[in-house]
Amino acid sequence: MTIPVASGGYPGRAAAMASCPAGETRTGGGASVIAGNSHAERYLLHSTQPISGEAWWAFASNTDTANPGTLKVFAICARVVSTPVLTTPIST
Template sequence: MLKKCLVAAAAVAMVVGPAAVAQADDIVRVVENEVTIPVSSGEYPGTAAAVAECPPGETRTGGGASVIAGNSHAERYLLHSTQPISGERWWAFASNTDKTNPGKLRVYAICARVVSTPTLTTPISS
């Protein structure tokens, strides 16, 4: 009897389980953009800015950036700012004080398109 109940419970879990997962039309993705941070010139560091933008119909839910050092010391490549900007975009700014090796600035936007809108209900107080 117990074995039959466990098999029945497992079958119900398999049928009910996927219903709790987001629909196939719901999308969450990471959009990225990478630019080169040029070498420094004279006393001035090389600088670069980059933007990652969500596709039309998707909403920016977050973002970030990273700096990838060239063939040099990592402390020569600095990420100064990373933040959301107007529209559905994420922006970043970085610099490079190395005179011979460029670096990379990679910026990310986390984008979402939710087709089904969940309904929020409040509990009924007694």
């Protein structure tokens, strides 16, 4: 997801989401911001968190007026299988 350049005194902003495929459960996730051809401190990752629906969400901003950045979001997913219930053996 492109983080647009700052304009009119306001930073460029972007939000993005990554979702798990059907049948898989989100076990984690995260995000990263990649600077454009500028100083890295102009590109900020403000929030990265799980959201409902087995997805991960992130929000970032860019104060550079000439170079857009990139926001990458990922969800870590796993296929969860049923496990048998363990029982204690009966002693005689």
